Amino acid sequence: xxxxxxxxxEEAALGDLVGRVAAENVVxxxxxxxxxxxxxxxxxxxxxxxxxxAALSVIGEAPAGAPFGGKISAGEAVRIFTGGSVPxxxxxxxxQEEVTRNGDVVTVNDAQETPRNIRPAGIDFKxxxxxxxxxxHLHEIHGSIFAxxxxxSVSVHRRPKVAVFSNGDELKEPGSTLKPGEIINxxxxxxxAMIRRWGAEAVYLGCASDNESDILDCFKRSADADIIxxxxxxxxxxxxxxxxxxxxxxxxxxxxxxxxxxxxPTWCGAVGNSRAIGLPGNPASAIVTAxxxxxxxxxxxxxxxxxxxxxxxxxxxxLGANGGREAYLRAQENDGAIAPVANQDSSLLLPxxxxxxxxxxxxxxxALDVGDEVEFVRLR
Numbered sequence: 001x002x003x004x005x006x007x008x009x010e011e012a013a014l015g016d017l018v019g020r021v022a023a024e025n026v027v028x029x030x031x032x033x034x035x036x037x038x039x040x041x042x043x044x045x046x047x048x049x050x051x052x053x054a055a056l057s058v059i060g061e062a063p064a065g066a067p068f069g070g071k072i073s074a075g076e077a078v079r080i081f082t083g084g085s086v087p088x089x090x091x092x093x094x095x096q097e098e099v100t101r102n103g104d105v106v107t108v109n110d111a112q113e114t115p116r117n118i119r120p121a122g123i124d125f126k127x128x129x130x131x132x133x134x135x136x137h138l139h140e141i142h143g144s145i146f147a148x149x150x151x152x153s154v155s156v157h158r159r160p161k162v163a164v165f166s167n168g169d170e171l172k173e174p175g176s177t178l179k180p181g182e183i184i185n186x187x188x189x190x191x192x193a194m195i196r197r198w199g200a201e202a203v204y205l206g207c208a209s210d211n212e213s214d215i216l217d218c219f220k221r222s223a224d225a226d227i228i229x230x231x232x233x234x235x236x237x238x239x240x241x242x243x244x245x246x247x248x249x250x251x252x253x254x255x256x257x258x259x260x261x262x263x264x265p266t267w268c269g270a271v272g273n274s275r276a277i278g279l280p281g282n283p284a285s286a287i288v289t290a291x292x293x294x295x296x297x298x299x300x301x302x303x304x305x306x307x308x309x310x311x312x313x314x315x316x317x318x319l320g321a322n323g324g325r326e327a328y329l330r331a332q333e334n335d336g337a338i339a340p341v342a343n344q345d346s347s348l349l350l351p352x353x354x355x356x357x358x359x360x361x362x363x364x365x366x367a368l369d370v371g372d373e374v375e376f377v378r379l380r
Contacts, residue, residue: 006303007158007226014143019199020156021303026132028149032124036086038062040117043077043099043106044090047115050108058104062087077106086118093117125149135305137199157303162195162294163225164188165205165218167233167242168281173207186349187231187286191279194287198295199302200227208233215245219271226301228274229294232281234265242278243267251276259363261325262346263289282346288328288358291379310360310375313338319368322361330355331376338376356380
């Protein structure tokens with residue numbers, strides 16, 4: 001949607017960063033490691049002292065978290081462990097397997113070619129380094145990175161709140177005993193999961209029956225949402241009341257259909273401080289249009305700099321000509337090779353079990369053969 005901008009920011013704990021978007025640069029508060037650290041268990045020494053047969057006096061030890069307070073001089077060694085702070089004067093750690101210890105004396109058994117086994121201070125990052133730039137989509141590892149930099153919380157954009165409700169007297173919940181003409185209400189499970197994966201909070205309000213007052217109540221209960229997603233009831237049938245209820249809720253419709261297949265009845269509007277995107281009730285239509293229209297809005301409100309990335313692949317099966325609406329075909333893509341699934345009927349859910357892409361067909365696109373290049377967007 002035009003004018004969609006990131007929502008305000010809030011502080012998030014390190015355990016709540018996955019899927020969030022940084023609202024500002026995240027800057028290291030300390031150097032990591034903060035001191036030169038041993039990479040091995042062994043002895044901290046001066047490299048110039050470790051000729052084969054040399055005997056060195058062990059003057060102390062440096063376990064992790066308890067540095068040796070003195071300085072190593074010629075002919076001396078300090079017992080050190082992985083992660084321990086390398087004592088002043090040492091420029092090499094000889095591993096314990098390459099010496100023999102007798103009391104407080106270690107004898108060098110193996111040639112030492114170069115100084116090694118010491119991790120310099122700041123080898124990972126230094127205080128003041130930018131660890132994640134503003135608008136970075138944060139993943140599972142960021143919490144550990146920020147923790148190592150002595151950061152306890154991070155400024156992130158607020159998650160958009162998305163209210164979803166279904167509509168239709170024929171829809172019943174899983175586990176119901178169905179009467180003739182009834183079907184299971186299933187679309188919202190996929191839609192809410194997709195919305196959460198895109199970085200929003202999805203709230204399912206239930207299924208409204210085919211009457212205006214029930215649908216109006218769902219719009220009223222959505223008043224605090226950033227985005228409202230009614231599913232179904234948007235066509236021109238005698239029992240389609242979503243748009244009239246939206247108008248009674250004070251909503252203004254910006255457009256009432258799209259030239260996309262599947263998904264023609266998709267509509268868009270605004271009510272109060274909320275944006276609304278009405279999705280068709282057919283499963284394929286709802287999922288495809290959510291990926292195309294809801295996803296960019298959610299991601300932009302969540303703080304991402306995002307637009308649908310159209311990728312290229314080559315067909316592994318011939319494809320017929322397209323008609324007067326842009327089409328998005330459920331497809332399987334692997335390593336640059338792509339093929340649409342066999343049945344593209346908009347009522348079918350099962351093809352999404354194997355489909356991982358939407359193959360884009362422009363308006364009036366000609367028939368294509370095996371090996372021809374097409375555009376696609378990823379579903380997963």
